Amino acid sequence: MNITKENVEGLAATLKIELEPADYQEKYESQLKDYQHKAKVPGFRPGKVPAGMLKKMYGKSVLYEVLMHECNDALINYMREGNEDLITTPTVNEEKNKQIDLDDPSTFNFYFDIAIAPTINTEIDDSMKVDYYKVEVPDSSVEKYLLDARSRFGKYEDADLIEEKDMIAGTFDELDENGIVKESGIKKDIFIYMEQIKDEECKQKLLSRKVLDVLEMDPKKLARSEYELAYFLGLKTEELPEPLPKFNLTINRITRSKPAELNEELIQKIYPKSSISTMEELKEMLRTDLEAELMKDSDRKFYNDVAKVFETKNDFNIPDKVIQSFLKDNADEKDGALEKMEEDMEHAKRQFKWQLIENKIAKENNLYVRDDEVKDFIKSHFRQQVMSDDELANELAEVRDSEHDHNHEHDHDQDEQKHDHDHENKAVGNPNLKEDYLDNIASYYMKDEKQVKDIRYS
Numbered sequence: 001m002n003i004t005k006e007n008v009e010g011l012a013a014t015l016k017i018e019l020e021p022a023d024y025q026e027k028y029e030s031q032l033k034d035y036q037h038k039a040k041v042p043g044f045r046p047g048k049v050p051a052g053m054l055k056k057m058y059g060k061s062v063l064y065e066v067l068m069h070e071c072n073d074a075l076i077n078y079m080r081e082g083n084e085d086l087i088t089t090p091t092v093n094e095e096k097n098k099q100i101d102l103d104d105p106s107t108f109n110f111y112f113d114i115a116i117a118p119t120i121n122t123e124i125d126d127s128m129k130v131d132y133y134k135v136e137v138p139d140s141s142v143e144k145y146l147l148d149a150r151s152r153f154g155k156y157e158d159a160d161l162i163e164e165k166d167m168i169a170g171t172f173d174e175l176d177e178n179g180i181v182k183e184s185g186i187k188k189d190i191f192i193y194m195e196q197i198k199d200e201e202c203k204q205k206l207l208s209r210k211v212l213d214v215l216e217m218d219p220k221k222l223a224r225s226e227y228e229l230a231y232f233l234g235l236k237t238e239e240l241p242e243p244l245p246k247f248n249l250t251i252n253r254i255t256r257s258k259p260a261e262l263n264e265e266l267i268q269k270i271y272p273k274s275s276i277s278t279m280e281e282l283k284e285m286l287r288t289d290l291e292a293e294l295m296k297d298s299d300r301k302f303y304n305d306v307a308k309v310f311e312t313k314n315d316f317n318i319p320d321k322v323i324q325s326f327l328k329d330n331a332d333e334k335d336g337a338l339e340k341m342e343e344d345m346e347h348a349k350r351q352f353k354w355q356l357i358e359n360k361i362a363k364e365n366n367l368y369v370r371d372d373e374v375k376d377f378i379k380s381h382f383r384q385q386v387m388s389d390d391e392l393a394n395e396l397a398e399v400r401d402s403e404h405d406h407n408h409e410h411d412h413d414q415d416e417q418k419h420d421h422d423h424e425n426k427a428v429g430n431p432n433l434k435e436d437y438l439d440n441i442a443s444y445y446m447k448d449e450k451q452v453k454d455i456r457y458s
Contacts, residue, residue: 173186
C-alpha cells in the first residue's frame, strides 16, 4: 500500500491510495468464503453454492467493500501519524474514482480530497485596537417600553367606531354575480387586527365604521399571506378559488385595548413578586434591563469587529471545494440550508475561516463551554421567553401540571415544546416557572447534539 499527496491547491489536496493485490486479496477471498457459508441461493443447500457462481453474483460488491475498508484504515493511520492536520473529513473524489474497473482486479488507485489546516496567527499586538461601545438608554426608550407594557397588560373593552388599533370581529359572506349573499356560499367568522392591515385602502375603508355595518371587502387585499386568506375563508390554501369571488364583511364587534393603570398592580405584572413600589423604581429597573439587552448588541458588534481584525491578520484563501465539502457535512439538506449556503459562497468562506481562527484561540486558551453552562443557557432562554409572554407562561404551567399528574400515574418522562424568543426584561420570580420544570426542559434539549453544538459555538 502506498499513499501520496497530489494536486495541492492552497489548503486543498488529493490523497492517492494505491492498493496492490497483496493488500486486499487475502481478505477478499476470506470474505467470499464467509458469503459461501451464509448465502441462500435457490437450488443449493447452505454452504454448498459453487465458488464460481458466488463470485459471479457477489464478487464485485465484496471486492469493493474490502477495498473501501482498506482505504478507510489507511486514511485513519495517515491522520494518526500526524502527516496532515485536516480541517474536514476526507471525501471520495468521485470523478477520479469513476475510472476504477472492478472487473480487472489488480492494482487499484483510490482518490480522496482533503483540506489541510492553514497556519493561523493568534498573537495580539498593540496595532489590534477595537472599540467597545457602552450603551445608555434614553428616557424616551423607557417610556416607550412602559407604554408597550401598559398596552400588553391592559384590558379590552367594546367600542362604537373602528380606530387604528382596534380588533374587529366580523363575518365574511360570499356574494353572487348580482352582489347578493349566496345561500350556499362561503361564510366565515373572523378576527381582524387593524394594526396588521397592510393595504391602506382596506384600512381607510374600515376606519370609523360601526357595529352591524356591512361593506364589500376583498379578503385578498386584507390578508397578509395566502395562508391568512385561507383562514379568512375557512379553506385550505389549495382550495382557494381562482378568481376569488366578491365578499361582504359584516362588523359584529369592535374591541379596543385600554392601557393598564400606572399602579402597583402593573409593577407586579411586569416584575412578579418584586419589592418595587414606585414608578421611579420601576423605570430604573426597566432602564437597567433595557441596557443589559442592548449591551448584547454591543457585545455582538465587538465580537464581529474582533473577528474582522483576526481575519485580516490571517490572509489565507479557502478553495470552494473545501467549503462545499464542509457544507455537505454540516448543513441540513432537508430544509434547503445546503442550497442556500452554497448560493452565498463568500459568506460561507468567511464563516468557515473565522471558525478555524476561533477554534485555535479557544484551544490555545483552554476555552470550552461546559455542559452545565449549556444547560444554564437553555434554562435562561426559556425563563426570559416565558416572562415576556403571560399567555405562554400560563399555557406551560397547565402543561406542567397536567404532565405532572400524568407522570405520577404512569411514570413517563415529560417532553416539552421549544418556542423561540429573545426578549429579556422580566424578573425570574414568575410562579409558573419552577427550577425543576426548567431543568426538565433543558435536559430534554441537551439530548439534541446538533442543538448543543450550535449553542457552544454561537
